[in-house]
Amino acid sequence: MYLDPRYEMAKLKLGKVKKAILVASGKGGVGKSLIATSLALILKEKGFKVGLLDLDIHGPSTNLILRVRKKPTGDRKGLKPINANGLEYMSLTLLVGEKPLAFRGETKEKLVLSIFAETSWDLLDFLVVDLPPGTGDEVVVTLRLLREKALAVVVTIPSILSLNVVRRLLRLLTDEKILIRCLVENMSYLRYGNSVIELFGRSEAYTLAEEFGIKDVLKLPLNPELEELLRRGESPLLSQEWKRCMSRLADLVTS
Amino acid sequence: MHEWSIAEGIIRTLVSYAKERGLRRLIEVEISVGELSMLDVGILEEALRMLSEEEKMLRGAKFTIKTKPVLFRCNICGSKWTLRDMKSSLEKEAQEYLLEDEEGGLDLPLHYMPDLVYAFARCPNCGSRDFEIEQGRELIVEKITSER
Numbered sequence: 076m077y078l079d080p081r082y083e084m085a086k087l088k089l090g091k092v093k094k095a096i097l098v099a100s101g102k103g104g105v106g107k108s109l110i111a112t113s114l115a116l117i118l119k120e121k122g123f124k125v126g127l128l129d130l131d132i133h134g135p136s137t138n139l140i141l142r143v144r145k146k147p148t149g150d151r152k153g154l155k156p157i158n159a160n161g162l163e164y165m166s167l168t169l170l171v172g173e174k175p176l177a178f179r180g181e182t183k184e185k186l187v188l189s190i191f192a193e194t195s196w197d198l199l200d201f202l203v204v205d206l207p208p209g210t211g212d213e214v215v216v217t218l219r220l221l222r223e224k225a226l227a228v229v230v231t232i233p234s235i236l237s238l239n240v241v242r243r244l245l246r247l248l249t250d251e252k253i254l255i256r257c258l259v260e261n262m263s264y265l266r267y268g269n270s271v272i273e274l275f276g277r278s279e280a281y282t283l284a285e286e287f288g289i290k291d292v293l294k295l296p297l298n299p300e301l302e303e304l305l306r307r308g309e310s311p312l313l314s315q316e317w318k319r320c321m322s323r324l325a326d327l328v329t330s
Numbered sequence: 331m332h333e334w335s336i337a338e339g340i341i342r343t344l345v346s347y348a349k350e351r352g353l354r355r356l357i358e359v360e361i362s363v364g365e366l367s368m369l370d371v372g373i374l375e376e377a378l379r380m381l382s383e384e385e386k387m388l389r390g391a392k393f394t395i396k397t398k399p400v401l402f403r404c405n406i407c408g409s410k411w412t413l414r415d416m417k418s419s420l421e422k423e424a425q426e427y428l429l430e431d432e433e434g435g436l437d438l439p440l441h442y443m444p445d446l447v448y449a450f451a452r453c454p455n456c457g458s459r460d461f462e463i464e465q466g467r468e469l470i471v472e473k474i475t476s477e478r
Contacts (some may be wrong), residue, residue, distance in 0.1 A: 078347060078471035084339035149431040151334040154442055170439040171427060171449040177459045182445045185467070189443040192339065193332065 084192035101240030111205035129166035233275035263294035337377030360473035400466030404453035
């Protein structure tokens with residue numbers, strides 16, 4: 076017999092979470108963590124109670140965007156997420172700092188299960204989950220635990236390399252019956268004076284969305300202002316263009 | 331102190347196991363706890379005893395908790411070692427990361443997530459982080475004796 080009580084612990088801990096928004100991508104480096112964090116922040120600005128969970132266990136980066144260093148505290152229920160700019164926030168980086176994260180196979184599965192089993196979220200309208208790229212253990216375990224309350228926002232860039240890999244993720248999400256609410260094409264264009272430049276050539280996002288029956292495509296700009304804000308430790312929502320885009324994404328996921 | 335949360339998880343697991351199989355009462359339950367989770371078995375036993383009294387099908391059930399020692403094996407040099415062998419180096423590595431509980435106590439992050447050992451430990455012989463946990467990470471219900 077092999078009954079792992081952490082599944083029931085996770086169900087209990089997620090009991091007060093009304094909806095989970097999984098921000099996922101096929102490839103790394105497409106801006107998923109920035110979008111997940113910005114989405115969480117704008118939802119909070121719109122008056123929702125929001126949590127942000129960084130599940131990119133090999134390369135967490137949402138902490139850098141939020142500029143947080145606090146540690147969670149423990150109690151009889153497990154670990155209490157920290158408050159980060161009004162968000163309930165949890166990331167492995169709060170527990171292990173800059174230590175190397177050399178997790179493999181079974182360890183990854185158990186670790187993700189433990190994160191869900193030990194983190195006691197308060198009453199949340201939305202838990203935004205920043206998933207690692209790809210379709211590995213972290214993604215599969217998350218889908219297992221959150222399938223009844225999850226919708227997905229899938230992020231890609233217009234490069235053919237990203238689009239082909241993201242198709243595998245879209246297939247997985249479709250097979251697991253997760254609603255893909257929006258396909259986000261990040262770095263879709265660059266504004267230069269009065270011109271709009273499509274850096275990767277013609278976009279195929281709409282074709283891909285149609286293939287999987289995804290209702291909405293959101294194209295986001297490559298905006299150098301964002302990097303400046305991040306380097307200064309300021310909120311990405313200080314960029315008006317980015318804020319408008321994130322507001323649109325928030326409207327889509329809450330509609 | 332999260333032993334209470336684990337006990338609650340175990341009780342819910344048992345209740346759902348019994349309901350799925352139409353069992354009237356669970357008489358004896360064996361639980362295996364890996365040493366790596368650094369749980370206080372006394373608190374876990376107490377929590378199980380108290381919480382099980384609230385569930386009719388578990389009232390009076392006997393809980394046996396078996397603690398499994400940890401054994402690590404290095405994938406590079408083949409060395410094997412125990413938690414005791416590296417406890418002081420582990421505590422040193424993790425001292426900046428201790429987590430405070432509601433009573434002011436401090437716990438290693440491993441207390442909550444045993445697999446985080448990979449962030450803090452290295453092979454005591456060759457220093458590699460590429461090692462296996464051969465045993466001692468589990469937290470499972472291993473055996474249930476029931477009555478229909």
